[in-house]
Amino acid sequence: MNDMLKKLGLRATPQRLAILKLLQGNTAHPSAEEIYNKLKPDFPSLSLTTVYNTLESLAEGGMIQEIRIDCSRRRFDPNPQPHYHFLCNKCRRVFDLDINLINFDIPKQVGDFWVEGCFVNFYGYCMDCK
Amino acid sequence: MNDMLKKLGLRATPQRLAILKLLQGNTAHPSAEEIYNKLKPDFPSLSLTTVYNTLESLAEGGMIQEIRIDCSRRRFDPNPQPHYHFLCNKCRRVFDLDINLINFDIPKQVGDFWVEGCFVNFYGYCMDCK
DNA sequence: ATTAGTGCAAACACTTTGCACGGGT
């Protein structure tokens, strides 16, 4: 993890390492505040600002991705690969979806628009809420 | 428009009619605040609360749809049909996309999840910003 | 020594809530 940060030109501070460690393999797509609350007990000096800064830097460096599925909060995913997400209408949790949408080619240009990418977000009810 | 409101069990107030009229054929996907600002000069007593209430009711009744593409603000579209949207990374405007994604079937169930629907949102740069 | 990074408090933008008043039905 130390090397990852170095690669992005970021200093390896304890805060960043803690955030990275918590994110590692995490499939809960936590928000900044959730990360902060999880880390705060063991890291009393941590500030929300730092969590935001770190997530911003990591996302910018492509090490994590920001999920734009639940508009009420920014969510982050340690898996930088493009994949699909599912938002539960009831409990508001976000899950990874293990599907392939065949024949779904993203056009590079549509009319006058220069397309950089797209989000495909599913919603409904999760196993616990349906 | 009077009838539309009646059909939803909503009283035809001047505020609602003004909002409906402004929305009519509008492809700018305005936010509540944008609608409020447009209407305020000709309708000084209008309140933001009423704009929110009205948009909420109309969306609930299926007369308009809420667009979840720009997480920094709620946006509304008078076209209740499902269609694709494009968000410009620079000017933050939202456009309708006139494309059909063939062979894109939404699965009703994925793993343990009960899928109600999905959003497909494109982003990039618009004609003015690219 | 330099400068990136941190943490606090305050500011922010958008949205929601509580509530008294007013106007259709």
Next chain:
DNA sequence: ACCCGTGCAAAGTGTTTGCACTAAT
């Protein structure tokens, strides 16, 4: 007379900013 709808002010939520201090290189 009822009660839906309005508009104000205040509260709420998640995020961002300014800035002095701290610590990594």
